[in-house]
Amino acid sequence: MHRSRFLACSITVAATSLLASACTTGSADGPSSSGDTSGGTVKVGVTSDVTSFDPAKGASATDYVMTSLLYQPLIGQDDGGTFVAGLAETWTSTPTKTTLTLKKRLTCSDGSPLTASQVVASLQRYRATSAGALLTFGAANAGEKTTITGDDAAGTVAITTATPWGEVLSGLSSTGAGIVCKAGLDAGAAALAQGAVKGAASGPYEMATARRGASYELRLRKGFDAYPRYASTPAGKPADTLRIQIAKNESTLANQLQTGALDLAPITGTDVTRFTGKTGYAIRSTPFIRNYIAFNQRPGHPGADPEIRKAVAQAVSASAFNKVFGGAGQTMTSYVDEKAACVSTDTTLLTTTDPASAKKTLTGVSLKLEGTNGVAGGAGNSYVAEALRTAGAEVKLTNADNATWATDVTANQGDWDVTVFPLISGTLARGGSYFLGPEPAKGGQNYGAIKNTAYADNYVAATSTTDQGAKCAAWQKAQEALLKANDVIPLATVDVHYVARKGISFAMPGGLLTVSTLRVTR
Amino acid sequence: MAATLTGKPAAGAGRATVLGPWGTFVVRRLVGLVAVAVTLVVGTFLMVQLIPGDPARVVAGADATPADVELARHELGLDRPLLTQFGTYASGLLRGDLGTAFQTKEPVAEIIGNRLPFTAEIAFLSVLAVLLLAVPIGLAVAARGSRRTDGAFTFVTGLVGATPEYIIGTLLVLGFAIRLGWLPAAGAETVTSMVLPIAALVLPGTCVMARIVRSEAAHVLAQDYMRTARGRRLPPLRLYARHALPNLLTATLTLGGLILAGLLGGTVVVETVFAWPGIGQRVVEALLVRDYPVIQGCVLVLGLLAALLNLLVDVVLALLDPRTLAGKGGR
Numbered sequence: 001m002h003r004s005r006f007l008a009c010s011i012t013v014a015a016t017s018l019l020a021s022a023c024t025t026g027s028a029d030g031p032s033s034s035g036d037t038s039g040g041t042v043k044v045g046v047t048s049d050v051t052s053f054d055p056a057k058g059a060s061a062t063d064y065v066m067t068s069l070l071y072q073p074l075i076g077q078d079d080g081g082t083f084v085a086g087l088a089e090t091w092t093s094t095p096t097k098t099t100l101t102l103k104k105r106l107t108c109s110d111g112s113p114l115t116a117s118q119v120v121a122s123l124q125r126y127r128a129t130s131a132g133a134l135l136t137f138g139a140a141n142a143g144e145k146t147t148i149t150g151d152d153a154a155g156t157v158a159i160t161t162a163t164p165w166g167e168v169l170s171g172l173s174s175t176g177a178g179i180v181c182k183a184g185l186d187a188g189a190a191a192l193a194q195g196a197v198k199g200a201a202s203g204p205y206e207m208a209t210a211r212r213g214a215s216y217e218l219r220l221r222k223g224f225d226a227y228p229r230y231a232s233t234p235a236g237k238p239a240d241t242l243r244i245q246i247a248k249n250e251s252t253l254a255n256q257l258q259t260g261a262l263d264l265a266p267i268t269g270t271d272v273t274r275f276t277g278k279t280g281y282a283i284r285s286t287p288f289i290r291n292y293i294a295f296n297q298r299p300g301h302p303g304a305d306p307e308i309r310k311a312v313a314q315a316v317s318a319s320a321f322n323k324v325f326g327g328a329g330q331t332m333t334s335y336v337d338e339k340a341a342c343v344s345t346d347t348t349l350l351t352t353t354d355p356a357s358a359k360k361t362l363t364g365v366s367l368k369l370e371g372t373n374g375v376a377g378g379a380g381n382s383y384v385a386e387a388l389r390t391a392g393a394e395v396k397l398t399n400a401d402n403a404t405w406a407t408d409v410t411a412n413q414g415d416w417d418v419t420v421f422p423l424i425s426g427t428l429a430r431g432g433s434y435f436l437g438p439e440p441a442k443g444g445q446n447y448g449a450i451k452n453t454a455y456a457d458n459y460v461a462a463t464s465t466t467d468q469g470a471k472c473a474a475w476q477k478a479q480e481a482l483l484k485a486n487d488v489i490p491l492a493t494v495d496v497h498y499v500a501r502k503g504i505s506f507a508m509p510g511g512l513l514t515v516s517t518l519r520v521t522r
Numbered sequence: 523m524a525a526t527l528t529g530k531p532a533a534g535a536g537r538a539t540v541l542g543p544w545g546t547f548v549v550r551r552l553v554g555l556v557a558v559a560v561t562l563v564v565g566t567f568l569m570v571q572l573i574p575g576d577p578a579r580v581v582a583g584a585d586a587t588p589a590d591v592e593l594a595r596h597e598l599g600l601d602r603p604l605l606t607q608f609g610t611y612a613s614g615l616l617r618g619d620l621g622t623a624f625q626t627k628e629p630v631a632e633i634i635g636n637r638l639p640f641t642a643e644i645a646f647l648s649v650l651a652v653l654l655l656a657v658p659i660g661l662a663v664a665a666r667g668s669r670r671t672d673g674a675f676t677f678v679t680g681l682v683g684a685t686p687e688y689i690i691g692t693l694l695v696l697g698f699a700i701r702l703g704w705l706p707a708a709g710a711e712t713v714t715s716m717v718l719p720i721a722a723l724v725l726p727g728t729c730v731m732a733r734i735v736r737s738e739a740a741h742v743l744a745q746d747y748m749r750t751a752r753g754r755r756l757p758p759l760r761l762y763a764r765h766a767l768p769n770l771l772t773a774t775l776t777l778g779g780l781i782l783a784g785l786l787g788g789t790v791v792v793e794t795v796f797a798w799p800g801i802g803q804r805v806v807e808a809l810l811v812r813d814y815p816v817i818q819g820c821v822l823v824l825g826l827l828a829a830l831l832n833l834l835v836d837v838v839l840a841l842l843d844p845r846t847l848a849g850k851g852g853r
Contacts, residue, residue, distance in 0.1 A: 246797065252796065406576070444587070
């Protein structure tokens with residue numbers, strides 16, 4: 001096929017030579033067929049290829065898009081942290097036991113019934129292979145300390161943890177906990193990672209064609225009706241075919257949106273202005289990265305001194321940081337954004353910007369600032385460096401790529417004092433796991449070696465209860481302890497703008513794009 | 523040949539006599555190819571180790587605990603001594619196994635097999651178009667010999683030749699995809715998708731090549747034999763095609779080979795602008811996530827391709843003009 005295409009394209013050399021001026025046929029794709037009365041084909045742009053088709057191993061935004069369509073979690077999490085039905089119809093949860101009742105007549109993509117036993121096997125695999133499982137079941141309940149059992153006749157799955165943990169439902173709603181059918185479990189991890197295994201899908205779509213690095217086509221499963229019941233799921237029909245197309249460059253995505261080659265695409269940069277206020281397009285924005293300043297608090301580093309941390313907080317301005325990215329984000333009042341459940345919005349907990357006071361402490365202080373250049377080439381890091389220099393500090397700025405930054409800072413293998421942390425996760429529990437427990441060298445994630453016992457105690461209290469009121473009260477105390485100590489200095493979010501052509505609607509429960517809610521409304 | 527001329531055989535001259543100029547040329551180039559391959563294998567293996575950042579951490583993911591990272595390191599074989607890792611890599615190569623991608627778990631050979639045809643497609647067609655356009659344009663400008671034409675030619679080719687491909691690509695998209703809607707803005711879904719990426723490569727390439735052809739042609743056209751040919755009132759097509767063109771081929775083909783070798787590994791910008799799923803983009807992705815096997819495999823294959831292309835150009839040149847053998851190891 002490729003050869004014939006090559007030969008056929010020899011003819012296009014002539015057209016190329018004439019700058020294609022004679023070509024009048026245009027794109028064969030033309031405008032999307034999303035306006036059909038059926039679901040039609042909807043083309044969704046993404047900025048990276050899939051790194052793993054295994055839901056338990058997903059790492060990139062595209063992984064989540066793809067696996068969320070193929071593997072349905074038991075429940076979903078809606079706005080405000082409420083849970084909605086997924087593959088499970090009902091559930092009960094206490095700090096030590098969660099029981100879920102599956103919907104009737106669930107099937108896998110090969111038509112075989114999806115039983116409670118298969119769900120148990122999938123969750124056991126998730127528990128054993130996914131890094132995210134630690135937060136689903138709790139660090140103290142790792143391995144066999146979490147028991148997962150099922151009853152095929154009753155259609156129930158029970159999860160019991162050895163110690164209280166109140167985040168099980170939240171964890172089960174994550175994409176990583178998507179249920180893999182027996183065919184996928186039998187195929188093994190390598191096969192699951194490399195591509196969609198036939199019959200493995202439990203979600204609304206199954207893989208039709210895959211062209212790695214270019215595009216994937218997913219076909220709607222006939223008769224699938226276990227969609228998560230988010231309150232804001234739009235009316236309309238699901239797309240019969242979803243084509244996921246890869247373009248690394250956001251300007252390219254914007255070009256494709258403008259020419260009708262795409263129906264929906266994520267844009268984080270200034271290309272979004274090409275669609276702002278234009279008829280025929282709808283834009284929905286949500287935080288993509290939550291930026292905050294954190295310190296290396298090990299002895300000998302400036303960040304070990306609370307006064308230095310306070311002075312750094314006085315030197316920088318969250319609103320100025322936001323302007324670095326065009327002012328399109330939101331200034332933050334905690335280490336996650338305002339859409340997160342139980343987030344503190346109390347601005348009195350934040351240290352007020354006061355460069356003059358900062359100068360008294362920071363003059364002559366040497367700071368090694370390391371950040372990632374993954375967002376706008378590290379422009380935010382440059383702002384922080386300049387703000388600290390203005391406050392008298394001697395700053396050595398390192399704008400590293402993601403891999404280097406992660407090794408140097410989150411694994412603490414580099415020489416750093418201050419970092420601008422780009423948090424992807426939007427939950428207090430996941431984002432907060434970096435501020436307590438052992439350091440990386442001792443098997444933990446506390447890269448800055450923070451020792452804030454008030455935070456740690458309240459983190460445990462918040463994550464050990466399923467009572468929402470008690471949970472939020474504990475989270476408020478935890479955030480207060482962290483912010484007052486300037487262990488974390490909130491900055492601003494960098495938002496992703498989902499631009500959709502007319503006729504395409506989707507829900508963003510909890511601020512997350514959920515492609516399975518995409519509906520054709522024309 | 524050296525022995526015949528001096529009467530004092532130099533070292534290796536006996537073998538040269540036995541093999542003949544072509545045999546010596548081929549043997550030397552094959553030895554050179556092996557040397558290039560060995561250098562690439564060792565060089566790329568050592569090079570990736572120098573890149574800062576931990577591939578195991580990237581593979582383990584953002585939520586990974588240090589234990590997860592160590593497990594990933596063990597699974598990737600990165601906890602073994604460097605020499606052992608090299609031994610595994612080299613023995614795999616001898617079996618034709620380029621390894622498995624750290625991130626996607628795909629066989630590297632499969633990645634190259636999927637991606638290289640896309641890059642090769644636009645690279646070959648671009649070079650073909652460059653040759654088809656640049657040679658007649660350069661020759662025509664030289665033959666015209668007008669100062670005004672020369673000035674305009676120099677200005678236009680200088681301007682376009684110096685314009686970065688991403689700017690040309692963006693302008694082409696703006697004009698032909700967004701404004702006129704004639705061609706796809708990006709992607710590789712249809713045959714027409716490749717027109718704009720090729721145009722973005724052809725325009726600057728043609729300008730650079732046409733300038734060289736023009737310069738070479740001006741030199742050739744001033745030669746005595748061309749004046750004689752013109753004096754015989756040969757038809758222009760025969761004059762230029764039979765007498766001028768063969769003498770332009772050395773520079774043209776050499777440059778064409780270099781452009782093609784460069785395009786095979788260096789169309790990253792154009793691939794990015796046009797979402798063309800070629801190998802250049804894949805190498806950059808692999809570099810960013812420290813995917814050692816993909817980097818090593820792609821660099822090795824692209825390096826060998828470049829060496830083979832150079833060899834091919836030399837063979838073609840030697841066939842066209844056997845005198846060139848003397849300068850390419852065929853003594």
